[in-house]
Amino acid sequence: xxxxxxxxxxFDRELAGDGTDVDQxxxxxxxxxxxxxxxxxxxxxxxWPMDFVSDGCFDLCGYHRHEIESQQVLWGDxxxxxxxxxxxxxxxxxxxxxxxxxxxxxxxxxxxxxxWVWERGRVVDRRDDGVAVLEGxxxxxxxxxxxxxxxxxAEAFSRAVLQSAVEAVITVDAQGAIESCNESACxxxxxxxADMRGKHSRLLFETGDYRDFEALFSSIRxxxxxxxxxxxxRGCAIDGHSFPxxxxxxxxxxxxxDHTEQKFVLIIRDLSHQRxxxxxxxxxxxxxxxxxxxxxxxxxxxxxxxxxNQPLTAISMYAQSGVRILKHSNPDxxxxxxxxxxxxxxxxxxxxxxxxxxxxxxRRESKLETVDCSAMIDEVKRLAxxxxxxxxxxxxxxxxxxxxxVHCDPIQIQQVLLNLLRNGMEAMHQRGxxxxxxxxxxxxxxxxxxxxxxxxxxxxxxxDLAQQLYKPFSSTKESGMGLGLSISRSIIEAHGGQLGxxxxxxxxxxxxxxxxxxxxxxx
Amino acid sequence: xxxxxxxYIVDDDDAVRDAMGLLLETADVPHHGFNSAESFLEAWNxxxxxxxxxxxxxxxxxxxxxxxxxxxxxxxxxxxxLTGHGDVPMAVEAMRHGALDFLRKPVAxxxxxxxxxxxxxxxxxxxxxxxxxxxxxxxxxxxxxxxHEVFTHVAQGMSNKVIAAELDISxxxxxxxxxxxxxxxxxxxxxxxxxIHVESESx
Numbered sequence: 001x002x003x004x005x006x007x008x009x010x011f012d013r014e015l016a017g018d019g020t021d022v023d024q025x026x027x028x029x030x031x032x033x034x035x036x037x038x039x040x041x042x043x044x045x046x047x048w049p050m051d052f053v054s055d056g057c058f059d060l061c062g063y064h065r066h067e068i069e070s071q072q073v074l075w076g077d078x079x080x081x082x083x084x085x086x087x088x089x090x091x092x093x094x095x096x097x098x099x100x101x102x103x104x105x106x107x108x109x110x111x112x113x114x115x116w117v118w119e120r121g122r123v124v125d126r127r128d129d130g131v132a133v134l135e136g137x138x139x140x141x142x143x144x145x146x147x148x149x150x151x152x153x154a155e156a157f158s159r160a161v162l163q164s165a166v167e168a169v170i171t172v173d174a175q176g177a178i179e180s181c182n183e184s185a186c187x188x189x190x191x192x193x194a195d196m197r198g199k200h201s202r203l204l205f206e207t208g209d210y211r212d213f214e215a216l217f218s219s220i221r222x223x224x225x226x227x228x229x230x231x232x233x234r235g236c237a238i239d240g241h242s243f244p245x246x247x248x249x250x251x252x253x254x255x256x257x258d259h260t261e262q263k264f265v266l267i268i269r270d271l272s273h274q275r276x277x278x279x280x281x282x283x284x285x286x287x288x289x290x291x292x293x294x295x296x297x298x299x300x301x302x303x304x305x306x307x308x309n310q311p312l313t314a315i316s317m318y319a320q321s322g323v324r325i326l327k328h329s330n331p332d333x334x335x336x337x338x339x340x341x342x343x344x345x346x347x348x349x350x351x352x353x354x355x356x357x358x359x360x361x362x363r364r365e366s367k368l369e370t371v372d373c374s375a376m377i378d379e380v381k382r383l384a385x386x387x388x389x390x391x392x393x394x395x396x397x398x399x400x401x402x403x404x405x406v407h408c409d410p411i412q413i414q415q416v417l418l419n420l421l422r423n424g425m426e427a428m429h430q431r432g433x434x435x436x437x438x439x440x441x442x443x444x445x446x447x448x449x450x451x452x453x454x455x456x457x458x459x460x461x462x463x464d465l466a467q468q469l470y471k472p473f474s475s476t477k478e479s480g481m482g483l484g485l486s487i488s489r490s491i492i493e494a495h496g497g498q499l500g501x502x503x504x505x506x507x508x509x510x511x512x513x514x515x516x517x518x519x520x521x522x523x
Numbered sequence: 524x525x526x527x528x529x530x531y532i533v534d535d536d537d538a539v540r541d542a543m544g545l546l547l548e549t550a551d552v553p554h555h556g557f558n559s560a561e562s563f564l565e566a567w568n569x570x571x572x573x574x575x576x577x578x579x580x581x582x583x584x585x586x587x588x589x590x591x592x593x594x595x596x597x598x599x600x601x602x603x604x605l606t607g608h609g610d611v612p613m614a615v616e617a618m619r620h621g622a623l624d625f626l627r628k629p630v631a632x633x634x635x636x637x638x639x640x641x642x643x644x645x646x647x648x649x650x651x652x653x654x655x656x657x658x659x660x661x662x663x664x665x666x667x668x669x670x671h672e673v674f675t676h677v678a679q680g681m682s683n684k685v686i687a688a689e690l691d692i693s694x695x696x697x698x699x700x701x702x703x704x705x706x707x708x709x710x711x712x713x714x715x716x717x718x719i720h721v722e723s724e725s726x
């Protein structure tokens with residue numbers, strides 16, 4: 001045996017000396033080679049000089065077996081300097097007590113790459129000078145460590161996201177009991193976190209709405225579909241504060257758990273601000289629309305005066321006739337009664353005109369109703385004719401028979417129609433006089449909508465004009481505020497439609513928009 | 524339509540037309556309504572008497588255009604316009620074209636009836652003057668060319684002798700023409716002849 005006889009060689013020899021154990025020897029060799037890591041024997045001295053390592057050392061630290069066993073490099077050289085102290089302490093403690101030790105630490109591979117390893121070992125012997133001989137196994141656990149780190153990071157990330165989210169995020173079990181939630185949820189419903197846990201999630205909704213919630217919850221519980229279900233409900237905080245919210249509820253797809261442990265996540269957005277903003281926008285639109293209606297009436301004043309003057313003229317003459325009949329020596333009472341009858345009818349006619357005008361001047365909250373198209377169109381026609389007569393234009397209707405009812409605010413839609421009709425007549429006036437001039441108001445039933453079009457034979461819309469058509473305060477009219485079209489458009493858009501225009505092939509322009517047909521509740 | 528002086532009401536508003544009709548009926552004024560300028564123009568045959576009450580604003584042909592069309596058609600019936608508020612410029616324009624007057628709606632009964640009376644009086648004077656002129660023209664038209672020449676000269680104060688020399692005819696022939704002219708023109712004296720000549724010149 002040489003001075004530097006290798007332990008394995010010694011082992012080989014010992015085994016070989018006794019031929020019966022050759023099989024066993026090869027079996028052990030194979031086992032060591034296939035170990036996930038490196039088996040070793042070393043002395044519990046600084047940097048742990050090793051006199052035996054298995055072949056796994058190369059993968060682990062990048063040094064060959066003979067380099068380590070010849071102690072050209074020591075294990076302590078690879079051990080990360082930040083951790084060597086700790087490893088040393090643990091090993092020393094274990095060695096002193098004669099107990100096995102387990103330690104995880106980092107090493108630096110020959111290439112410079114850092115690795116995490118797990119080591120388990122124990123004292124197997126002591127040299128004459130008392131130095132412990134250790135044997136053990138070191139395994140590469142870098143992958144596991146990385147996965148752990150990634151998991152920790154992912155958790156930290158999702159926690160940060162959850163906690164910083166404006167939405168309330170709440171997880172519930174299959175029965176609907178709350179398991180966890182984020183801070184927003186506590187803020188939104190004014191609960192302490194501890195009070196939130198274990199509560200049934202339906203308590204978060206107003207009494208009137210929690211049946212809807214239950215229905216939604218059971219529908220997602222029963223469904224196989226993976227898409228979330230949503231609803232707009234009213235929430236109820238612990239102090240009774242009620243607020244509009246948007247709820248999205250979804251199954252938490254958990255690849256590990258089986259379906260007996262189904263869980264759900266509720267994501268809730270407080271809609272209070274959104275609703276307030278919408279209300280504000282609506283209020284502004286109503287104010288502007290009202291201002292526009294007043295302006296329109298101002299512009300129509302001459303026509304309106306003329307319109308009211310007609311019945312007044314008739315009334316005064318019927319009254320004067322009545323007086324004359326009475327002054328007669330032999331009054332014709334039948335004739336008198338006829339005159340008074342006609343007189344009162346003219347008074348009603350004047351009243352009706354004023355009533356129409358008043359509807360336009362009234363300031364009111366916009367209200368969606370189920371509206372009979374034909375009646376609405378007839379009223380608009382009457383209003384438009386006030387102006388049409390002054391301009392010597394006929395308002396012609398082309399209305400489908402049996403038009404369905406539409407869902408709209410009738411005053412606002414009449415305002416839009418009147419605006420468009422008056423614009424059209426203005427354009428026709430600018431173009432110059434034509435005999436038998438007419439403007440057409442058309443209403444057609446399309447599948448789910450009614451399409452309204454106003455066809456004029458005016459000057460048409462030039463490209464320049466089209467650019468600034470909807471801009472507020474831009475007008476081609478001398479007296480106009482330039483609000484009509486921009487308000488009309490915002491009214492139509494608030495009704496879920498679009499206001500559009502096109503030039504007609506034979507001159508003039510067509511403006512059009514659609515309104516949704518009213519639901520099943522009527523017709 | 525008869526030749527009785529009648530108020531022709533032209534207004535597109537049924538109620539206004541009807542009410543005015545009733546009012547005129549109670550005042551025993553004959554009247555006739557038309558719902559458009561066009562329908563009156565169509566009915567015009569040159570023999571109607573009376574006046575027009577005409578609305579300024581009407582669909583189709585408006586009051587001002589009817590006034591012009593009637594002028595072109597040699598209809599000189601006096602026109603009273605009815606206007607609403609804000610139609611003053613139109614009314615002024617109508618007055619410039621010879622309208623009798625205009626009334627603002629609603630109309631006061633007294634004003635209307637007074638204006639209609641004025642209109643009838645004016646129309647009547649115009650009619651009588653027109654009749655006289657027409658009759659005179661008829662007499663003048665019955666003169667032969669030669670008689671006309673003699674009439675003109677006599678009226679200018681020429682003696683028969685001078686006329687005979689001027690026309691290169693005998694004095695006796697002038698006398699025959701002259702007595703023929705006096706007869707045809709219903710003139711009793713030289714003074715009558717001179718007056719008739721002045722009237723025919725100014726007509």
